[in-house]
Amino acid sequence: MINSTAIRNSFIKGPDFEISFNTEGRLWINSDGKTNMPSGEVYTSPVEDSVNGVIHFSYPCIYNGNEVEGVTLWVKDGFVEKWEAAKGKDYLDKIFELKGARRFGEAAIGTNENINKITKNILFDEKMGGSIHMAVGQSYLQTGGKNESSIHWDMITDMKNGGEIFADNELIYKDGKFIF
Numbered sequence: 001m002i003n004s005t006a007i008r009n010s011f012i013k014g015p016d017f018e019i020s021f022n023t024e025g026r027l028w029i030n031s032d033g034k035t036n037m038p039s040g041e042v043y044t045s046p047v048e049d050s051v052n053g054v055i056h057f058s059y060p061c062i063y064n065g066n067e068v069e070g071v072t073l074w075v076k077d078g079f080v081e082k083w084e085a086a087k088g089k090d091y092l093d094k095i096f097e098l099k100g101a102r103r104f105g106e107a108a109i110g111t112n113e114n115i116n117k118i119t120k121n122i123l124f125d126e127k128m129g130g131s132i133h134m135a136v137g138q139s140y141l142q143t144g145g146k147n148e149s150s151i152h153w154d155m156i157t158d159m160k161n162g163g164e165i166f167a168d169n170e171l172i173y174k175d176g177k178f179i180f
Contacts, residue, residue: 010046010107011166012132014056014157019075019134021107022050026144031127040112040127045145049078051104055134057155059118059125066091067120071155073136078103080136095136100149106135109165109173110156122154130160130176 011020026044033039057071070086080102085092096102113129126133138152139145159165160176172180 013164015162017056019053019055021046041108043108045139045143051078058158059156061155063153103147105139126154
């Protein structure tokens with residue numbers, strides 16, 4: 001585990017989105033195969049009111065057998081204010097009526113290079129190397145997250161073509177790979 005006092009502000013940029021969040025006082029956890037298989041992600045829970053910007057999820061978002069595609073979320077002070085979907089928007093509308101669903105419970109980087117295509121099985125897909133995912137809903141208590149919700153929905157986007165991640169204004173990830 002990495003104490004997030006070393007990383008306070010994160011900024012994620014893709015070809016069609018920019019989103020930022022704070023992780024001060026939160027832990028970043030390396031999924032190392034002890035609690036979740038397959039393994040291959042580094043994750044945390046953003047400070048609940050710190051997420052700002054726009055995020056577009058390029059991969060299908062599947063929850064309880066419902067598929068939503070082309071999801072874009074507009075976020076201000078941690079709250080999803082507006083959303084669009086190319087497919088399945090009615091289902092997304094229903095989810096966002098649930099308590100806590102319009103806040104983020106997770107931000108993560110997929111690191112498993114052996115997973116290289118979408119399988120529509122979230123336990124694999126969220127760990128795909130060259131991707132990031134953010135989950136709306138329930139936070140991870142072990143990371144210090146405080147958002148409560150009856151859902152935790154991971155949504156994934158490709159970072160291999162122009163994606164960048166900055167930690168405290170330092171570029172640490174580009175085009176789907178860590179650069180340090």
